Amino acid sequence: xxxxxxxxxxxxxxxxxxxxxxxxxxxxxxxxxxxxxxxxxxxxxxxxxxxxxxxxxxxxxxxxxxxxxxxxxxxxxxxxxxxxxxxxxxxxxxxxxxxxxxxxxxxxxxxxxxxxxxxxxxxxxxxxxxxxxxxxxxxxxxxxxxxxxxxxxxxxxxxxxxxxxxxxxxxxxxxxxxxxxxxxxxxxxxxxxxxxxxxxxxxxxxxxxxxxxxxxxxxxxxxxxxxxxxxxxxxxxxxxxxxxxxxxxxxxxxxxxxxxxxxxxxxxxxxxxxxxxxxxxx
Numbered sequence: 001x002x003x004x005x006x007x008x009x010x011x012x013x014x015x016x017x018x019x020x021x022x023x024x025x026x027x028x029x030x031x032x033x034x035x036x037x038x039x040x041x042x043x044x045x046x047x048x049x050x051x052x053x054x055x056x057x058x059x060x061x062x063x064x065x066x067x068x069x070x071x072x073x074x075x076x077x078x079x080x081x082x083x084x085x086x087x088x089x090x091x092x093x094x095x096x097x098x099x100x101x102x103x104x105x106x107x108x109x110x111x112x113x114x115x116x117x118x119x120x121x122x123x124x125x126x127x128x129x130x131x132x133x134x135x136x137x138x139x140x141x142x143x144x145x146x147x148x149x150x151x152x153x154x155x156x157x158x159x160x161x162x163x164x165x166x167x168x169x170x171x172x173x174x175x176x177x178x179x180x181x182x183x184x185x186x187x188x189x190x191x192x193x194x195x196x197x198x199x200x201x202x203x204x205x206x207x208x209x210x211x212x213x214x215x216x217x218x219x220x221x222x223x224x225x226x227x228x229x230x231x232x233x234x235x236x237x238x239x240x241x242x243x244x245x246x247x248x249x250x251x252x253x254x255x256x257x258x259x260x261x262x263x264x265x266x267x268x269x270x271x272x273x274x275x276x277x278x279x280x281x282x
Contacts, residue, residue, distance in 0.1 A: 007052060013080040014052045018167050020077070022050040024068050039063040042202045055085060055135045058142065082142040089228040096220060096231070098146050102213035103155045106195075106204045106248050109166060111177060112157050114144050115184060115192075120177040123169035147190070160204065160250045164194070166264040175270040178262050185259055193252035194261045202251055203244040211241055 009019040025035050025046070032050075033043035039060060048054035056064075061074035068074075078266075097103065097114075110124060115228055117142055125136045127148045146152060167174055184190045210222040218233040221241040253261055261271060 007050075012052070013084045014055060017056060017074070017077050017081050018050045018052040020073070021046075021064065024070060024073075025050075028068055035067065038067040055081060055138070057138055058082075065154055079142060081143070082135075082139045085139045086143075087228075093222055095228055096212055096214075096217075097143070097210075099214060099217070100153050100212040101215050103153050104211040104213075104245050105155075105157045105208075106160075106210075106245060107157065107163055107208045108160045108204055109163060109208070111159065111163055111181070112169070112210075113140055114147060114155070114176075115181060115190075116140065116144075116159065117177050117180050119173045120168055123173060147187075152189050154189050156249070157244070158193045158195055158204075158252050160195050161197050161261070164262060165269065167250070167269075171270040175266055178266040178270065181262055182259055182266075185255065187275060191255050192258055192262075192274055193249065194254060194258040195252045196250060196261065199251045203247040209241055209244075211238070214264075224243065 007019045007022075009016040025032070028035075030038075031043070032046040036043045036046050039046075040063065040248070041060065045054060049056050049060075056078055058075070058078050061078040064070065064074040065072050074130070083091065083094060097151075103132075110116075111120060113121070116124070118137060121140045122133065122137050122220045125140065126133045164178065168177070181192055185192055195204070207223065212220040212222065214220075219238050220231055220233050221237050222231045224231060252258065
């Protein structure tokens with residue numbers, strides 16, 4: 001039997017979620033095992049979530065709402081829980097990203113987080129180890145829900161061509177990631193341009209950065225180093241970032257030619273050859 005401990009619901013979103021789950025389960029006069037059967041998990045998992053030792057998933061939360069008749073309560077709470085699992089230095093940016101009406105991003109090495117597939121994100125986030133990896137991936141995928149809103153932010157992303165060639169997770173992962181980029185371009189509010197190798201020197205050589213624009217708040221520019229992120233509304237920084245981004249957009253391939261470049265790299269570099277350690281089929 002899972003050891004029951006008292007929770008302070010105000011300690012964190014995860015503690016609040018666990019406390020509410022225990023309270024509503026007990027109100028329904030259900031044992032942990034009974035609720036587990038209803039949501040297709042073990043009694044142990046219910047206990048771990050109730051005691052804030054395990055982070056719930058969105059799928060689990062949706063099943064809870066159906067089983068307990070909670071009218072979307074846990075589906076709403078899980079967004080807060082997953083956001084709280086992001087690195088503390090990144091949480092402020094994620095909150096502003098979710099409020100932005102226009103997102104401009106230049107990425108020199110990786111696909112922008114909002115456009116990553118789950119498999120690609122898992123490889124990126126797991127590069128230093130797998131501890132807590134499922135939660136990290138779930139938190140990143142949760143960020144992407146802003147693209148599914150009724151009024152999603154307009155997004156314009158410039159990717160260095162190096163992003164297409166930096167093989168993350170093997171050919172299959174990369175092929176699926178590039179196919180995802182192509183599929184996203186069917187959404188009128190998402191535009192992707194490729195900055196080709198032949199451009200040579202460009203204004204993004206100093207590294208990746210994002211510009212966030214808002215309807216009612218000051219614009220922001222965001223950069224990262226290997227330790228943390230930096231977000232500022234300093235007018236001079238915004239001016240410099242905007243100028244650099246304008247030059248990058250001008251130097252990049254058109255949206256249509258960018259899609260053709262992505263498709264070409266996907267076919268030529270990550271086509272349906274067997275993996276290096278795969279077996280040939282007779």
